[in-house]
Amino acid sequence: MKTPVFTGSSTAIVTPFRDGKVDYKKLGELIDFQIAAGTAAITINGTTGECSTMTLEESTATIDFCVKHVNSRAKVIAGTGSNDTQSALFLSQAAEKSGADALMMVSPYYNKTSQRGLVKHFTFLADRVQIPIIVYNVPPRTGMTFTAETYIELSKHPNILGAKEASSDFSLIATTIATCGDNFYFWSGNDEDVVPMMSLGAKGVISVLANIVPDIVAKMTKSCLDGDFKAGAALQLKYFNLIKHLFIETSPMPVKAALNLMGKDVGEPRMPLCDLAPENHEKLKKAMLDIGLIQ
Numbered sequence: 001m002k003t004p005v006f007t008g009s010s011t012a013i014v015t016p017f018r019d020g021k022v023d024y025k026k027l028g029e030l031i032d033f034q035i036a037a038g039t040a041a042i043t044i045n046g047t048t049g050e051c052s053t054m055t056l057e058e059s060t061a062t063i064d065f066c067v068k069h070v071n072s073r074a075k076v077i078a079g080t081g082s083n084d085t086q087s088a089l090f091l092s093q094a095a096e097k098s099g100a101d102a103l104m105m106v107s108p109y110y111n112k113t114s115q116r117g118l119v120k121h122f123t124f125l126a127d128r129v130q131i132p133i134i135v136y137n138v139p140p141r142t143g144m145t146f147t148a149e150t151y152i153e154l155s156k157h158p159n160i161l162g163a164k165e166a167s168s169d170f171s172l173i174a175t176t177i178a179t180c181g182d183n184f185y186f187w188s189g190n191d192e193d194v195v196p197m198m199s200l201g202a203k204g205v206i207s208v209l210a211n212i213v214p215d216i217v218a219k220m221t222k223s224c225l226d227g228d229f230k231a232g233a234a235l236q237l238k239y240f241n242l243i244k245h246l247f248i249e250t251s252p253m254p255v256k257a258a259l260n261l262m263g264k265d266v267g268e269p270r271m272p273l274c275d276l277a278p279e280n281h282e283k284l285k286k287a288m289l290d291i292g293l294i295q
Contacts, residue, residue, distance in 0.1 A: 001182040002161055005102040005132050006075045007203045008221040010041035010187070011210040012048035014252050014259065015062065016266040022054075022062055026266060028069050030211075033264075037214035041075035042066060043104060043206050047141065048252045051079050053270040059091055064098040077206070081106035081136060085121050092129050102132040104164060104206070109142040115150045122154055132161035134206075138189060139167050148175040155184035164189040164206045170196065177201045191217075191243045195236045198224035208251055209243055212258050212293065238291070245287040248280045257284055261294050 011034050016026040031042055044066040045051040045059055054062070063078045070076050078095035080103045082088040092103050105125065107118060126133050135154065139145045145167050154160045155176075165173055166189030173186055177200060186202040188194045191209040198204070198221065210217035216235060223232035246254045252269060257276050259266045261284075268275050276284065288294045 002132075002158075002185070004185045004203045005077065005134070005161060006041040007225055008040040009038070009204055009210050009214065009217040010043050010075070010077060010206045011039050011214055011217075012043045012046040012206050012208055014211055014256055014266055015045070015049040015054070017270060018267055022058055023267065024065055026264075027062070027065065030264070030266070031066065031069050034210070034214050035070070035073045038218035039074060039210060039214045040204070040218070041077055041101070041206075042070055043077040043079065045079035046104060046136075046206070047079075047106070047138070048208050048211070048255065049079060050252065050270055050273070051081075053273075056087070056090065060094040060098070063095045063100060067099045075101040077102045077104050077134065079104045079106075081108075083108040083111050085124060088121075088125055089128055092125055092133075096129050096131050100131065102134060102161065103129065104134045104136055106136040106138060107142050107144060107146065112142065112144045115147055118146065118150050119153050122160060123157060126157045126159040129159060131159070133159055134161055134164055134187065136164045136189065137167050138164075145169070146172070148172055148179070151176040151184060152179050155180045160184075162186055162203075165193075165197065165202075166190050168193055170200065173197060173202070174200055191246070192236070192240060194220060195224060195229060195232045198232065199229055208246055208255050209239065211255050212246075212262060213239065242287045242291050242293075245284045248284060249276055254280070254284055257281055258288060258293075261285060261288060 016023040078100040080091035162185030188197040188205040220235040
């Protein structure tokens, strides 16, 4: 039996940029905002953090800053995945040295691999770090998915804790949970799937939505952990339209726009991502007005 690195809400935090560089002062403010609202873990350098356009030096420095700034007030999960196994190893060992509590690793993208290759890739990495690994299944980004058989095989490794699941494949999730029990945990990777996944036994969410309403996502997941799925579902449905609009264009473009509308001043995404099309910006703004996030 393994122990989940966190239960409840983890924010896949955005990376604020200023004049082409990481704005560490602003990142610290965002981290403080999250912890004050009850966020259980900060996931740094995930997809929402724009890890794909950060240099290795920026990635390691940002993880190091996050660990130091959090200062044990919450867990820190470092995004260290890559489609190059050696790059993933470099980032993972650096994150471990910085003091991260766990690693999140997306499956190899673009070059992809086979299911056998997934097992070899993640086993190679898990053999060379001492902190837990959460694998990340996000087929729309990577062009491939994990099978239940692959999850079951990975669950046998003591350092592979579970998966951030963004496939919305509930049969895959249920099959794995039924087989692995407490040897392999799930966290929702889609904000619209939080309550249904937790009803199957998932331990929480690694969330985009929590960037803007961390207290709501923390409350939603706590309700589910307490067995009050009716209360969790009520929050899921109340914020469902806003969730949809946070993905009206490629994430994290909309959530950065939302944070800026809230006065958080996180800057724009790095190219090739860009600011929202004007019509989509207005749709997002209306969704935020409708829920009372802005006036």
